[in-house]
Amino acid sequence: xxxxxxxxxxxxxxxxxxxxxxxxxxxxxxxxxxxxxxxxxxxxxxxxxxxxxxxxxxxxxxxxxxxxxxxxxxxxxxxxxxxxxxxxxxxxxxxxxxxxxxxxxxxxxxxxxxxxxxxxxxxxxxxxxxxxxxxxxxxxxxxxxxxxxxxxxxxxxxxxxxxxxxxxxxxxxxxxxxxxxxxxxxxxxxxxxxxxxxxxxxxxxxxxxxxxxxxxxxxxxxxxxxxxxxxxxxxxxxxxxxxxxxxxxxxxxxxxxxxxxxxxxxxxxxxxxxxxxxxxxxxxxxxxxxxxxxxxxxxxxxxxxxxxxxxxxxxxxxxxxxxxxxxxxxxxxxxxxxxxxxxxxxxxxxxxxxxxxxxxxxxxxxxxxxxxxxxxxxxxxxxxxxxxxxxxxxxxxxxxxxxxxxxxxx
Amino acid sequence: xxxxxxxxxxxxxxxxxxxxxxxxxxxxxxxxxxxxxxxxxxxxxxxxxxxxxxxxxxxxxxxxxxxxxxxxxxxxxxxxxxxxxxxxxxxxxxxxxxxxxxxxxxxxxxxxxxxxxxxxxxxxxxxxxxxxxxxxxxxxxxxxxxxxxxxxxxxxxxxxxxxxxxxxxxxxxxxxxxxxxxxxxxxxxxxxxxxxxxxxxxxxxxxxxxxxxxxxxxxxxxxxxxxxxxxxxxxxxxxxxxxxxxxxxxxxxxxxxxxxxxxxxxxxxxxxxxxxxxxxxxxxxxxxxxxxxxxxxxxxxxxxxxxxxxxxxxxxxxxxxxxxxxxxxxxxxxxxxxxxxxxxxxxxxxxxxxxxxxxxxxxxxxxxxxxxxxxxxxxxxxxxxxxxxxxxxxxxxxxxxxxxxxxxxx
Numbered sequence: 001x002x003x004x005x006x007x008x009x010x011x012x013x014x015x016x017x018x019x020x021x022x023x024x025x026x027x028x029x030x031x032x033x034x035x036x037x038x039x040x041x042x043x044x045x046x047x048x049x050x051x052x053x054x055x056x057x058x059x060x061x062x063x064x065x066x067x068x069x070x071x072x073x074x075x076x077x078x079x080x081x082x083x084x085x086x087x088x089x090x091x092x093x094x095x096x097x098x099x100x101x102x103x104x105x106x107x108x109x110x111x112x113x114x115x116x117x118x119x120x121x122x123x124x125x126x127x128x129x130x131x132x133x134x135x136x137x138x139x140x141x142x143x144x145x146x147x148x149x150x151x152x153x154x155x156x157x158x159x160x161x162x163x164x165x166x167x168x169x170x171x172x173x174x175x176x177x178x179x180x181x182x183x184x185x186x187x188x189x190x191x192x193x194x195x196x197x198x199x200x201x202x203x204x205x206x207x208x209x210x211x212x213x214x215x216x217x218x219x220x221x222x223x224x225x226x227x228x229x230x231x232x233x234x235x236x237x238x239x240x241x242x243x244x245x246x247x248x249x250x251x252x253x254x255x256x257x258x259x260x261x262x263x264x265x266x267x268x269x270x271x272x273x274x275x276x277x278x279x280x281x282x283x284x285x286x287x288x289x290x291x292x293x294x295x296x297x298x299x300x301x302x303x304x305x306x307x308x309x310x311x312x313x314x315x316x317x318x319x320x321x322x323x324x325x326x327x328x329x330x331x332x333x334x335x336x337x338x339x340x341x342x343x344x345x346x347x348x349x350x351x352x353x354x355x356x357x358x359x360x361x362x363x364x365x366x367x368x369x370x371x372x373x374x375x376x377x378x379x380x381x382x383x384x385x386x387x388x389x390x391x392x393x394x395x396x397x398x399x400x401x402x403x404x405x406x407x408x409x410x
Numbered sequence: 411x412x413x414x415x416x417x418x419x420x421x422x423x424x425x426x427x428x429x430x431x432x433x434x435x436x437x438x439x440x441x442x443x444x445x446x447x448x449x450x451x452x453x454x455x456x457x458x459x460x461x462x463x464x465x466x467x468x469x470x471x472x473x474x475x476x477x478x479x480x481x482x483x484x485x486x487x488x489x490x491x492x493x494x495x496x497x498x499x500x501x502x503x504x505x506x507x508x509x510x511x512x513x514x515x516x517x518x519x520x521x522x523x524x525x526x527x528x529x530x531x532x533x534x535x536x537x538x539x540x541x542x543x544x545x546x547x548x549x550x551x552x553x554x555x556x557x558x559x560x561x562x563x564x565x566x567x568x569x570x571x572x573x574x575x576x577x578x579x580x581x582x583x584x585x586x587x588x589x590x591x592x593x594x595x596x597x598x599x600x601x602x603x604x605x606x607x608x609x610x611x612x613x614x615x616x617x618x619x620x621x622x623x624x625x626x627x628x629x630x631x632x633x634x635x636x637x638x639x640x641x642x643x644x645x646x647x648x649x650x651x652x653x654x655x656x657x658x659x660x661x662x663x664x665x666x667x668x669x670x671x672x673x674x675x676x677x678x679x680x681x682x683x684x685x686x687x688x689x690x691x692x693x694x695x696x697x698x699x700x701x702x703x704x705x706x707x708x709x710x711x712x713x714x715x716x717x718x719x720x721x722x723x724x725x726x727x728x729x730x731x732x733x734x735x736x737x738x739x740x741x742x743x744x745x746x747x748x749x750x751x752x753x754x755x756x757x758x759x760x761x762x763x764x765x766x767x768x769x770x771x772x773x774x775x776x777x778x779x780x781x782x783x784x785x786x787x788x789x790x791x792x793x794x795x796x797x798x799x800x801x802x803x804x805x806x807x808x809x810x811x812x813x814x815x816x817x818x819x820x
Contacts, residue, residue, distance in 0.1 A: 062493055
């Protein structure tokens with residue numbers, strides 16, 4: 001008997017019919033001899049509907065009350081799923097994040113899970129019940145509802161799987177696995193049977209959008225076996241696993257990730273003194289804005305240019321914060337643009353192989369795609385390009401690394 | 411400084427604009443020097459939307475999960491109201507029933523409040539905050555969400571007022587007070603400045619629909635001053651108070667109540683043995699169906715006819731239960747009909763005055779309205795008539811008791 005955590009996103013529970021289909025999947029898993037905990041998102045469209053209501057109340061709704069509001073979305077889904085399970089003769093219990101013992105820190109809208117009290121859930125499982133939990137939410141030390149931020153249901157599922165020491169955390173989604181890149185951009189993109197946590201982390205954070213980044217971090221950290229699979233079709237999906245488990249199948253490059261939601265801000269001609277990066281990025285981080293790429297260049301004697309990217313929705317707020325700070329620091333100017341995109345090649349194989357960067361830059365140059373920023377890590381190389389070249393860049397790189405057929409380890 | 415509990419129903423919070431208007435009313439009350447606790451219902455239509463979703467999952471949705479589902483409606487309202495209050499510069503906190511310490515018994519869909527832990531609410535009030543509480547819901551000893559049944563937000567408000575020893579519990583609604591009867595049926599119906607708890611109880615239970623019956627019971631029992639007033643217009647509404655407070659203004663008859671949602675079931679020719687009433691009504695009550703009027707007549711030697719009324723929505727279930735029981739008891743037949751209505755004259759003045767019944771019966775006879783059942787209490791006389799005569803009966807009685815102008819104590 002395996003203990004599985006299933007997670008179903010908004011599209012998977014987007015209508016009464018789909019919720020019934022989810023109930024069938026869950027029931028089949030129980031009938032196959034598994035204990036199942038289900039984490040559900042809000043029905044697709046519901047969170048946006050609620051946020052729109054909040055927007056009619058206030059331009060900047062109270063963060064605490066926004067959590068109270070949007071957390072109802074998952075509560076609706078979980079109750080409906082339990083009703084559907086009951087119709088199939090499967091006993092179940094639904095729990096909000098608070099009821100399921102998911103405790104978080106005090107931050108609203110972007111809370112982090114601190115610990116999980118699994119007593120109630122385990123008791124139900126041992127009675128043969130399916131436990132259905134509202135994703136995306138928890139409770140803080142004040143007893144207030146918190147949310148983990150959009151997409152946080154994946155994190156709820158992985159955290160629950162870790163706390164329960166589940167055998168597998170299965171993320172059911174509208175895609176049937178992780179691909180070498182987005183098949184809408186490259187039609188012959190290939191589904192990966194396995195991918196490492198580190199690669200998945202880069203793929204997710206760079207915008208492959210299959211899984212929420214924090215859930216992959218969590219899964220890697222706590223050794224939770226993660227599987228992405230389709231809630232609409234059968235199939236084994238993609239298993240996200242540790243590097244060591246399957247060294248032979250390891251390809252040089254696993255995929256091409258990209259992200260359209262970036263914006264770039266440059267502080268020009270700031271005095272190059274120690275701590276300058278902290279003084280610019282610090283206030284941005286304090287405002288709970290996530291900074292992605294950071295590049296610093298010498299622009300002249302004792303002066304430096306400092307460029308970084310943030311999520312496009314945070315652009316205006318960031319620009320405001322940085323402009324104020326730049327004046328204070330005596331910078332020459334602050335500039336920025338939102339019509340950029342990031343493209344990355346990702347692969348753990350990269351660690352031991354030179355030449356990846358040159359293949360990448362050569363391919364882009366051949367198609368006259370100008371590179372605006374470059375940053376690298378052990379298992380990825382990212383470039384920022386003009387947004388209009390994004391699709392071209394992805395296709396070019398997918399071909400250059402021969403990703404439509406499995407790549408041999410050189 | 412007075413401590414007030416405001417309660418706003420579904421229509422009063424039916425749109426973002428209306429929620430803003432409620433926020434203005436609450437803010438005005440705070441600015442006038444009051445401490446305010448607000449109890450809100452779900453936005454109008456929301457509960458029905460959720461119940462329809464449940465209906466798509468199952469014909470008989472799990473009671474526990476139904477509570478989980480519908481309780482989200484009030485949670486949405488409370489968050490939106492707090493956001494609107496914040497826009498007006500008024501600090502506030504929203505709490506679900508569970509968070510507000512509203513504990514109930516274990517029954518789902520129709521739970522009763524057992525006690526309220528006001529610590530959290532009082533702490534907020536003392537910090538100058540408005541506290542906004544989800545009506546209609548609580549938490550049971552298992553930590554599960556329970557609901558008080560439809561309309562239960564009034565009960566939440568009164569219970570909260572009692573627990574807080576509030577100076578007044580103000581029920582804001584879409585009518586501006588309690589009338590001698592429904593003004594849609596009798597256009598010159600008169601608004602009452604005051605009414606006793608007992609009268610209000612009869613008016614509410616008989617279908618005047620201004621307040622939920624249990625809330626009035628509660629208010630009377632705990633001596634909570636209750637006021638019904640309009641959330642859309644200004645005015646003092648109707649104060650529901652104790653008999654003794656204002657004996658002079660006491661009219662003979664306060665109003666004509668009526669109820670269309672009744673159905674009648676008769677068990678014919680059942681052996682007239684001790685305990686027979688219990689054997690018929692017992693199983694109905696066990697099924698959580700509320701029985702309203704009960705009339706028993708001797709039909710012949712050792713046999714009796716037994717008639718009672720239930721809510722029309724419970725008719726089929728009740729008929730099924732009673733049919734089974736009747737066979738067991740050797741009854742001749744079971745009959746029933748749903749095209750009936752109940753009309754009642756209500757007034758504490760009735761206690762000390764004879765002749766009310768004869769005025770009533772004479773008026774009905776004059777208009778050739780046949781009386782199907784009669785039952786009486788200390789402060790009301792109810793008759794069941796063919797539904798098609800309902801409006802005529804109400805108008806006739808309103809006129810017979812001269813309710814359009816204040817009636818002198820005879």
